Amino acid sequence: MGVYDEYEGIQLKIGDCNLDSFRIGDKVPIDDGIYIAYEGAAIVLDGVLITTDLKLFDKWGKMLDPTEFIENRNPVSRVIMEFIENAKDKKSS
Numbered sequence: 732m733g734v735y736d737e738y739e740g741i742q743l744k745i746g747d748c749n750l751d752s753f754r755i756g757d758k759v760p761i762d763d764g765i766y767i768a769y770e771g772a773a774i775v776l777d778g779v780l781i782t783t784d785l786k787l788f789d790k791w792g793k794m795l796d797p798t799e800f801i802e803n804r805n806p807v808s809r810v811i812m813e814f815i816e817n818a819k820d821k822k823s824s
Contacts, residue, residue, distance in 0.1 A: 736750065745766070755783070758778055769801060
């Protein structure tokens, strides 16, 4: 699992994590950007946590689930999903 910092309830494993907890408006030790985690997304601008209340949409207006986004990038999840798909294919043959 490892150590993480918490950004208004969103766990991020970036940089030197010390189990610190940050709130909206706090200066944070990570680069500006949008960070997507299982719990949602955090936006950092000018070194300050500005919001975690963010909904993500694709170009067709469909809301994106951060969990799906992360699972698709996780190599262990990809192997498991591939195994499940192969098992389904063998079962239907």
